[in-house]
Amino acid sequence: MKNEMNLEKLKYPIGRFRSPDQFSQDAINKWIQEIEELPALLTETVKDLNDEQLDTPYREGGWTVRQIIHHIGDSHLNSYVRFKLALTENQPTIKPYDQKLWADLPDYSLYSIKDSLKFVDLLHKRWVIILKSLSKDQLNRGFLHPESGLNLLYKTIGVYAWHGNHHLSQIKALIQRKVW
Numbered sequence: 001m002k003n004e005m006n007l008e009k010l011k012y013p014i015g016r017f018r019s020p021d022q023f024s025q026d027a028i029n030k031w032i033q034e035i036e037e038l039p040a041l042l043t044e045t046v047k048d049l050n051d052e053q054l055d056t057p058y059r060e061g062g063w064t065v066r067q068i069i070h071h072i073g074d075s076h077l078n079s080y081v082r083f084k085l086a087l088t089e090n091q092p093t094i095k096p097y098d099q100k101l102w103a104d105l106p107d108y109s110l111y112s113i114k115d116s117l118k119f120v121d122l123l124h125k126r127w128v129i130i131l132k133s134l135s136k137d138q139l140n141r142g143f144l145h146p147e148s149g150l151n152l153l154y155k156t157i158g159v160y161a162w163h164g165n166h167h168l169s170q171i172k173a174l175i176q177r178k179v180w
Helices: 002-011 025-046 065-088 099-103 106-110 113-133 153-177
Strands: 142-145 149-152
Touching: 025 065, 025 113, 025 153, 065 099, 065 106, 065 113, 065 142, 065 153, 149 153
Parallel strands: none
Antiparallel strands: 142 149
């Protein structure tokens, strides 16, 4: 039981996303701010890491810091596209992808994180423009995920604010443990 608790804490240092029962505009604004601030926080957190440190998994069997950075770019790009689809189509069905298989592709292990950090920064600038402009009606639009069903945009903002903070916390926890 203790090993399961330790693994859960390593996997989810800030806990799993918990959807609030009610969403307020203040909560949505806070999440948008977190999405906006993530690129700078990521860049600052990893700026002094060398290749050995970037290629260290945050836990046994987990992704490396390098893979996490590249994953954030891919994941948030997919979310950005899903938002645009939900805003321009009526509950579009999106195509899921296997993030674990994507992390095994060569760009995740061989590519420098510098360009991915720039990519995340530019992507978030565009995404935040859309997020800040959403009306109440637009926040209630959504997309259909084949596995999880209808995903409303207001909730998805919270999920991706959590997602960025989740991976940032994994990196910070690894740095604090100084496992290299």
